[in-house]
Amino acid sequence: MALFSRRPKNSDDDSTGAVPPQGGAQTPDAVAPDVEPSVPAEPVPHVGISVSTFGSVSAATSRADTPAAPAPAIPPGATPARPAHLASPAAEASSRVETVPGLRDNVLLRDALAALPAQAQPTEMINVARQLLQGHVYIRVQGDARELLAQGKSLPTSMVTFKDEKYMLVYSGGAALQDAIKADGDAGTSALAQSVLGLLQQVVAGPMGGVAIDHASRPGSALLPKQLIEKALADLDPAQRIKSLLAGKRTSETADDVAVAMTEAPLWIAARRSDDGQVGIAELRTPDGARLLEVFSHPLELLALGRGDQAVKVEPAQLAKALRGDTGLSGVVVDPAGPWIRLTRDQLHPLLIVGA
Known part of the structure; x- marks a missing residue:
């Protein structure tokens, strides 16, 4: 039975202000590799x-x-050792949707980050990347986000510098936001939920190097470079x-x-x-x-x-x-x-x- 042909591979301005977190540059625990799926060259x-x-x-x-x-x-x-997140993959997402009352977590992303060991392997970082591709994340905004939006002002988005590139700080849910506030002591910020697809498109279109997820949480933090995000978006179903x-x-x-x-x-x-x-x-x-x-x-x-x-x-x-x-x-x-x-x-x- 012959089937399955290859699909040909298709291989900036930032409108938001940068408000670095207190304490200067943050070094992420784990950095995702630059991974490109390979496919056979013929049917x-x-x-x-x-x-x-x-x-x-x-x-x-x-x-x-x-x-x-x-x-x-x-x-x-030979069979490689199975990462912890695949030891028994669950059929359904966790029913625990909030770690802080009133803030709905991105459950799949939160749990993928929680499964990261202190020294994450490439497969475990890919697991984080795939679970990022749905739902929403939070950003921290200096001041009251609702008031700023009502006044038609731009939202100053927090960034972190890693290897001379700026990465947008995003958060999987309430617990990660609390970790960030504890780390920098800045309680004068507000959390704003953002569609993952729209935010990642903004990152790819702008001068940022990628996204830093839950940067103050240990060990559950990750840094995903723009190159990986670009490739992920190229294959993403826009309707998800x-x-x-x-x-x-x-x-x-x-x-x-x-x-x-x-x-x-x-x-x-x-x-x-x-x-x-x-x-x-x-x-x-x-x-x-x-x-x-x-x-x-x-x-x-x-x-x-x-x-x-x-x-x-x-x-x-x-x-x-x-x-x-x-x-x-x-x-x-x-x-x-x-x-x-x-x-x-x-x-x-x-x-x-x-x-x-």
């Missing part, structure tokens, strides 16, 4: 492989050495359909809504090339042997797994054709690093009829 055949086992409805666990019969398998090789659904509270309609979103939103699958040049498509296995195709809403969702697989963009019609042509696949798992969702063939009906 790839579907060679079934099983790179993971899907332990239960609560976790996608370790790599499997058993190939997905009857297709030949690509030997998975799938990620928003997976980040939100699950209802009886969530599965159907995700399936409908998959008919229009950008999608990726994971692939790996063997020594003989064959390319395998990553699958998951349940304990009872059911085969599930891995599908990703963004390349960072795959890179956060740390497996070394390649992200290959796939059109909804191509994915639908693949699923129709391989009846041994019982469904898909979307964003297996979590929050994830498993969809059966019946639930995938809106996708399966695309291009039929």
Whole structure:
């Protein structure tokens, strides 16, 4: 079954004032690497492989050495140590939405930062970056943000200097804001929620070097450079359909809504090339042997797994054709690093009829 072609890769003024935090430059605990997803250079055949086992409805666990019969398998090789945030990826976001009453946290970002060790590895920083790509963050503004907006004045945004570049300070929620106030003692600031997408677009368009997230929290702080943000935005669904659904509270309609979103939103699958040049498509296995195709809403969702697989963009019609042509696949798992969702063939009906 031949499918999945490569998508060609597409490879300033700052309108806000800078109010450095007290104490001068801040050195972040962890800096995200400059990561660029790689993809095969030509159309790839579907060679079934099983790179993971899907332990239960609560976790996608370790790599499997058993190939997905009857297709030949690509030997998975040595398995790297799994980062703490992937030891048991949760299907749903935490229900604890506030750490300070009245301020709703960006739950996925907050929890990704909380999982960072003192010396974060690249995969753990990629995990932070992928969880930043949804919802909102907070900025600190000198004075009363509401009064400034009412007066039509610009908002002086706090910055931090790292290696001669300025990074916008952003916060995942109430606890991180409290940490910042304790660190600099400046209680004359107010918090203002900002859409992540709009804020990141502002960072990319301006002279800033990137964003510093929860800079006063230890060890849960991170610095993401502009280069990584630019690449993340290039592949981001502007409507953030799938990620928003997976980040939100699950209802009886969530599965159907995700399936409908998959008919229009950008999608990726994971692939790996063997020594003989064959390319395998990553699958998951349940304990009872059911085969599930891995599908990703963004390349960072795959890179956060740390497996070394390649992200290959796939059109909804191509994915639908693949699923129709391989009846041994019982469904898909979307964003297996979590929050994830498993969809059966019946639930995938809106996708399966695309291009039929």
